[in-house]
Amino acid sequence: MPPSLRKLRLGFTCLSIVLNALCAGGVLTFPLMSPALATRMKFTQPQLTSIVLAGIVGQYPAAPLIGKLVDYYGPWLCSLIASVLFTSTFSLSAWTYALTPQGLDHPSSLSFGILVTCFCLAGLAQACSFFSLLFAATKNFPSLIGIASGTSMVMFGLSPLFLSFFATNIFTDSQSGLDLAHYLTFLALVGGTVNLFGACVLTVPDSHVVLETIDEASQASIDETTSLLSGPRKCDGEVHVIAVREPDEVSLADLIKDPYFWILFVFMSLTVGCTEMVQSNIGTITLSLPPVSSAVSEVLPEVTIATQVRLFAIANTVSRLLSGTFADILSPVARYLPSGMYCFTKKQRLSRVLFLSFSAVVLTFSFAWTEVAVRTQRAIWVLSIGAGLVNGSVFNIVPGILSSIWGIQNLGRNFGVLVLSPLLGTPLFSLLYSYVAASHTDSGICEGVHCWRLTFWVNAGCAIIALALSLLLWSRWKDRV
Structure with a gap:
């Protein structure tokens, strides 16, 4: 062509x-x-x-x-x-x-x-x-x-x-x-x-065009790493290349037997489940609260809800950009060099798993703040932004962790299994919210903080559990990713 x-x-x-x-x-x-x-x-x-x-x-x-x-x-x-x-x-x-x-x-x-x-x-x-x-x-x-x-x-x-x-x-x-x-x-x-x-x-x-492109990129990488190995550069007095344990290229059966994979799976179920519950129900959560004043009451509810939808989307987008950038700078993923060494080619300043811990902290704060401080529609923005930040960050950080622990060869398969976790968390948290709200109204949309107070206390507790799980993963993987 x-x-x-x-x-x-x-x-x-x-x-x-x-x-x-x-x-x-x-x-x-x-x-x-x-x-x-x-x-x-x-x-x-x-x-x-x-x-x-x-x-x-x-x-x-x-x-x-x-x-x-x-x-x-x-x-x-x-x-x-x-x-x-x-x-x-x-x-x-x-x-x-x-x-x-x-x-x-x-x-x-x-x-x-x-x-x-x-x-x-x-x-x-x-x-x-x-x-x-x-x-x-x-x-x-x-x-x-x-x-x-x-x-x-x-x-x-x-x-x-x-x-x-x-x-x-x-x-x-x-x-x-x-x-x-x-x-x-x-x-x-x-x-x-x-x-x-x-x-x-x-x-x-065509496949041959792709292979040529990959070969060129691979050759450039080899030239770079060869130069690095022949004359190790130093950063703050430390050599860049730090050998680490090679990822475990495991079968699907072995992956399923790994208890730490299921800890990560439960973490995803709790955090993503909570955020997707907020995303799908932010409309009725907003309508359960009164406007801040009579002047604001003239604003159409669709406009108020649209603002929350946009805040979630913007926060989700910003977190994907920033979390990926900071993770690559502070938590480089180990690489396999032509010498046969699997190592960090940049100094690791922070374990990538701690980004998951930070997400759990943000989620806990968002739910606790909603419980304590949100009494009008104007204040609900903290919940929208917090849930959006966590949703984008978790999805952006997990692939790097998977490739470092279980290898890049089966990354798609492993991520495909892990991404099934919202099938467990999202329905559970969404149904909890809906039935708690329904128990406080006979018909239509529930009004008042009692519509979601129990739900968000449960969510805050689950976010704390997710934080504990992430710290457990950090203690296991802090030297690998």
């Missing part, structure tokens, strides 16, 4: 990656939809939680299969699947909402079942879109794989922020609030069109 045509194709691929990332998070804007669903369709808090939980949990079970499809057929197929699912699920959701008559006394079980199914499949579509853009980025830029994957995840994290602007500025009326039917139709059209474009242009280079 001529170089000019190859660059054009790469340009379209990059454009598709950006568009897919920004438009994939429609499910994550559910907090903006929940007031309309509660008002018109009379859904209870457990029903609202079940709908959004279906959307979040729907991403995880098929992740290994989606990854295999991307590896075997390429990212275009998953983008095509995402296009079909986004179009059909959000269109059916809009149709179901539009046909619901005003003035219902009780929620329709049929409508509830349709929305649960639609959001579960929309979560699957989100996973397909994410895998297609992530692997298209990493396989087109193999010598910059860290930057490519990190940038893709950051843009994906901005998706709720991007879509919420459309929801509040285009589809929200000052009198009637969010026009949910038209907003869902918008998500169907945008998600379907963007991913259909991805199905046409998302390609990866």
Whole structure:
């Protein structure tokens, strides 16, 4: 292929990656939809939680299969699947909402079942879109794989922020609030069109081109490390190269038998489960609190909720950028040198595991602060930002830990198993929140701090347990990562 045509194709691929990332998070804007669903369709808090939980949990079970499809057929197929699912699920959701008559006394079980199914499949579509853009980025830029994957995840994290602007500025009326039917139709059209474009242009280079690129990068690395070994540089009087134990390249069966893997799994279940519970229910958490004054009460609830959604998205994005940068500077991942030595080529100033400990501390503080100090909608920002920071940081730090302890050869497999942990934590914490809230109201959205007081005390206790687990991992792995 001529170089000019190859660059054009790469340009379209990059454009598709950006568009897919920004438009994939429609499910994550559910907090903006929940007031309309509660008002018109009379859904209870457990029903609202079940709908959004279906959307979040729907991403995880098929992740290994989606990854295999991307590896075997390429990212275009998953983008095509995402296009079909986004179009059909959000269109059916809009149709179901539009046909619901005003003035219902009780929620329709049929409508509830349709929305649960639609959001579960929309979560699957989100996973397909994410895998297609992530692997298209990493396989087109193999010598910059860290930057490519990190940038893709950051843009994906901005998706709720991007879509919420459309929801509040285009589809929200000052009198009637969010026009949910038209907003869902918008998500169907945008998600379907963007991913259909991805199905046409998302390609990866031929294998021989990738190998040539990797060989060039590897040769540059060899030259650098050879120079380093022939004349060790010093930093603060200490040699950069510090030999460490080589990662354990274990089978899946051996990984499952490792008790420390399950400690990390439980840590992920507790921390990510808590943050995803906050993310999916921040709308009703906000509405449970009174405005700060009569002047603020004129602000539409959708606008207040949109602010919290944006704060979570911004904090999530910032934490992915900063945690990765600081981890690479303070906690370098060990490398395998041509001499046969597995070592740190930079001075390790802080164990990477302590970043997990810091995340647990932030989460504990966020829940404790909410319990003690949050009594109006204005103060809820601490919870949104704290949960966003922890969610982004944990997901960003874990891959480096996995590669250092169990090797990079099976990193995808190991991360795929570990990422199933939210399937345990997220439903448990979300259902706890929904049933505690439901126990304090007969219908509609619960109001008052009693709606979530017990839930957040339990969450704070679980965050403290997660902190203890991270310190246990640090005592075991502090010399390796």
